Amino acid sequence: MTQKQLMISRMTISELNLAVDWAATEGWNPGYYDAESFFQTDPQGFFMGYLNDEPIGSISAVAYDSSFGFIGLYIVKPSFRGQGWGLKLWQAAIEYLGTRNIGLDGVIAQQENYQKSGFKLAHRHIRYQGLGFGVVPDDLIPLSTVPWEEILAYDSQHFPVPRPVFLKHWIQQPEIIAFGVKHQGKLSGYGVLRVCRQGYKIGPLFADDVGFAELLLQGLMAKVPDATVFLDVPDTNLEGINLAEKYRMKPVFETARMYTLTPPTLPLNRVFGVTTLELG
Template identity: 45%
Template sequence: MTLSDLTIRAMTRREADRLVEWAANEGWNPGLHDADLFWEAEPNAFIAAEMDGELIGGGTIASYGGEFGFMGFFIVRPDWRGQGLGDRLWQNRREMLLSRLKPGRPIGMDGVFTMQDYYARGGFVFAHRDLRFQFTIPTDWPTTEAAMRADAALVPLSEVPFAEIAAYDRSCFPAPREPFLERWIAQEGALSLGFVKDGKLAGFGTIRPCREGTKIGPLFADDDEAAEALFCALAAHGKDGLVTLDVPETHPGAMALVKRHGLREVFGCARMYLGQAPELDEKRIYGITTFELG
């Protein structure tokens, strides 16, 4: 087999499940419903690499209304690595995604540190590090219900008009993503909370079940007070196992939060952009939504 035998094409739904399973094997610990949620939001984002009728790699290329793109889930099966196939797949995905965006719109990605130089050769510029932190909830941690009774600003996110949630999300993400967001905050087994102060949404977050434990993401808040309240109430939902939060290293308040609660750093990615880095309200981003789709 040679590079000329490689076929790059759209994935089937079953192949998308296999890609997520490969991600789990790589230790990425995807959410239990990630494949369903990603597929429902944008099925043509899943790109397959096929060799002689066999799936040997893949990745996602999400286009958010043509305004912003995100590359994720880049995996080549271990037995096919080192042959230049991954390079061909990655280059094709980048060009396919550019063709789905309006001219001049940026593409983002969270790439593992060891691949940072490779992505830089492909035109991506380093912005900051996103660090993964984990901890196991102490036995004396207050329940979600107790946290909500103690802080009247905490409310089920379902009680907040979706238009307000989408508008808040838009300040923290480079493009509108309502179809994805609406499914994400209401996914099975998850808990989504809002922080409402003086009648206005001042933050929100979601914690979802994963292969191992749970992950909080996003965690968006106006200030440390709102972020602390949301984090504590959401984390309680994962009290029976490991809780994960992916944090922008450049946010002092987010870094102080994980230090305050004794979370340990276990992984990290380089946030990089092809094209002009988007302008976001970075002080609100205490935890990103997902390494895979931004």
């Protein structure tokens, strides 16, 4: 009997949409328009595994620059699990990212497996779920009125490396809601809300302090009254956790943020909501 061979190829945008559909089936609740932003960031960084021309597994390995990459969308269809196909996809992703510091947000059950591959726990992200309500505070401004260079500079303070390609596509998604807040003429926080398979997700939610974060959270939740809203908060940001709970949000899910090298030095006390568990 001939041994089956897994054929691994780089995804097209349509294949990436299929992988995002698989993520929805897994309960990860991706955004409706995530695939385009993901793909444009690094079109070479998405891999699909095929058996006899059937797509059976996916992984993303996005290289933001020569020093930092991020792994996500690591999925093998249930009927093909436990046969080693996932490991082959994993190896392709790791090989592509090479010597970069690699980050991922892994489900807790897989944390030990990632440690065996050299990943070390940095912190956890806790997903909170609530309902939109309230009114938009007067202090907020549409993010579209903030100069692009100012948005990018602010975002770069809260992410391991500048991510201009990703960010430009992310904040220009269809149906996006995005606010900024300024203090003494400078951007002091911004937040983005996008439509997902179930409800809406807020991410990122970056702010200089909890007061600005609260204004942004109020504004974003007010735009989707009575709709389900999700927010992924670093467990080290106790003010962020308290803020989510203040707005009657409940923890529903948890992931482990891990890196292969030293965790980037980030102001996690100003990260009140991570951008996306798939790309960091």
